[in-house]
Amino acid sequence: MTDPRPGQVATMTMTTAAPRPLAPAVHALERGDWRTVLGPRSPLSGGDRTILHLTHCLRLVADAMRLQTLGQAVAAQARLNEAVPPFVAANGRRAIGPEPRPGRVAEHLLWRTGRVLEREHDELAALRRAGGALAKGQPELVCACVEHLTWVEFDPFSVRPGPDEARRLGLDDPAALERFGSGNRIDLCDRASDLRQLAGVWTGPVSGRTWQRAGGYRVLRAEALTLLADEPPSRASSLPVPPRLGRLRAWEYARQWSRDSDPAEVA
Secondary structure: OOOOOOEEEEEEOOOOHHHHHHHHHHHHHHHHOHHHHOOOOOOOOOOOOHHHHHHHHHHHHHHHHHHHHHOOHHHHHHHHHOOOOOOEEOOEEEOOOOOOOOHHHHHHHHHHHHHHHHHHHHHHHHHHHHHHHHOOHHHHHHHHHHHHHHHHHHHHHHHHOOOHHHHHHHOOOHHHHHHHOOOOHHHHHHHHHHHHHOOOOOOOOOOOOHHHHOHHHHHHHHHHHHHHHHOOOOOOOOOOOOOHHHHHHHHHHHHHHHHHHOOHOOO
């Protein structure tokens, strides 16, 4: 990493050979495919100090995505906080400069890595703000259901899990693995409880009684789709980075569902 002059941004230096092992991993994380990065055939490999640094950063981002898939946003934030970004301003804050000029392959890869990290930080920050503004009970379960839709139900990489899904998810409980992928009381209440902790409004876990009063998954899913349809496709809209495919596909479905179920659209 080069030392910046005051007010400038410090950047890592990379050889042009570096993108070969790292580019597929960056592309996978842009799409939200953390399984490829953490799997046994991960494109990440060794290299010089800069490549090792970026490899570590990409693995932490991938693991944060894994934790979000499981509804563990607090732990995901801790992982992201460990990931030292490839661009650091002189004041120590994260900073992403303009997109590098065409042909500067290595610099462009660094830029893409930085914006993926920033996207995940921004998504969690938006979730934290939303959680802090929610009333207790059903609204928290609706918000948790939105996250379930974007990270699990409509995520193309969760829909078709591989044979080693338990290892990749880090689930050693057969019952938890059996529940994964379904909108169920235990996991959604746990996800809503985690949201309370993320937002700093912890008043105890969201109970099964709250789930019953809310009407169960069918009611919560309908409310979650209504909420998601009114949100932007990405909560990190200030960054030139596409949303994860799971969020994009859930948002597209929610928008279409909203139009189809609108009485004004019925002939």
